[in-house]
Amino acid sequence: MRVPREVCQVEETITTWLPDLRPAQRLGLAPWVYGAVLAGSACQAAVIAALLPLGATEHALRQRLREWLYAGADTAAPCTVELDVGRCFAPLLRWVLAWWKGDAVPLAIDATALGDKLVVLSVSVLYRGCAIPVAWHVLPGNRRGAWVPPILALLARLAPAVPPETTVLVQTDRGLWSRRLWDGIRAHGWHPLMRVQQTITFAPAGQRRGPVRSLVAGPGHGWVGAGVAFKDRAVRRAGTLLVVWDADQAEPWVLLTTLPPHAVGVLWYGLRTWVELGFRALKGMGWRWERTRRTDPDRAARHWLVLAVATLWVVAYGTRAEDAAWIGVAPATLRTAPIPPPPDHARTLSVFARGIAQLRWQLLRMRRLWTRLWLSPQAWPDPAPDFVVTRIPTPPEAAHA
Secondary structure, eight states: OOOOHHHHHHHHHHHHHOTTSOHHHHHHHHHHHHHHHHHTOOOHHHHHHHHGGGSOOHHHHHHHHHHHHSOGGGSSSOOSOOOOGGGGHHHHHHHHHHHBOSSEEEEEEEEEEETTTEEEEEEEEEETTEEEEEEEEEEETTOOOOSHHHHHHHHHHHGGGSOTTOEEEEEEOGGGOOHHHHHHHHHTTOEEEEEOOTTOEEEETTSOOEEGGGGSOSTTEEEEEEEEEOSSTTTOEEEEEEEEEOTTOSSOEEEEESSOGGGOOTTGGGGGHHHHHHHHHHTTTTTOGGGOOOOOHHHHHHHHHHHHHHHHHHHHHHHHHHHHHHHTSOGGGOOSOOOOOOTTOOOSSOHHHHHHHHHHHHHHTTOOOOOOOOBOOOOOOOOOTTOEEEEOOOOHHHHTO
16 A cells, blocks of 8 residues: 555654554554545545555455454454553543643543443543543443443543643533542542532531522522532532523533632533533544444444544644634644634634644645644633622631641
């Protein structure tokens, strides 16, 4: 197969940021990523069709792509060497942070299902209306099993990649509330922002315990204060409670975090919706992962490495294209990260869509790929001026407790 210089550039980048991969594994990952971007789909058939003009036969391409996903014992020449996807998680996050132009990183933990075949527990970096997966665990679908232990293992894999001075905010929906997960996030020096049930009680610092719904007057109001959540002594957790009831919400968000009241934004949990948009990019609106026929969790986990690397690459391209459009210059002439658009910027085209269009255009015309890429996050959202927020200062004795 004739290898274009763009594939070599992809392989060089993978070599730089995923050094634990063996040379043969890097050589296998690069065509997968290149073909996925070229095809606009990570489905095996689409990638094969995109790579066929390079000169290989269809059978040879199919076998090469398949074998990259196989365990060592299942390849045509059985061996004991196989791709350990978990070893790529910390390097993948380091890659993101190397391009990151900010001091705080929002992560989201969530699950996505492939019908009744597979369930993927993922940790993603939230970014400009999208999400970049950096760690994942694939489980068989429709089977009972605990989710917290594998999630804790993913966080442990990622922790060495995060510098101590970086603020990490880990968001979860209320279906993932767990004392063990709360404690596990805190153990890495990170800040959980976890949604909890509205039925819990909360004792603000120096006050009596009561139901959280009583802390806000109704839609258009929010409450932020430190104290102790939960009535049962065995499950109590000290932290900052946020009750956020936006005007267009049927019910309020009830959130618990370790950030002090003055340091947390009432609308920061809204960033978590980006993980759903990230799943759309992995599925029907992007890489078409929902069309896969793979049911083996290990092979699906290896395929997700293709999706993750391709998403990171595309989103970085989309950032440069969006930044160029924002300041009114051509993307090719923009060499450094400008000030990003404001939080209320009306994004008519997603960063993912911009990136894949720009990158495919360059690949199809065999243009040299950009080497100056960055991820410049927008400021996190603030409430509207008419949103009433009651923010209770932390008493001095509680702050030093």
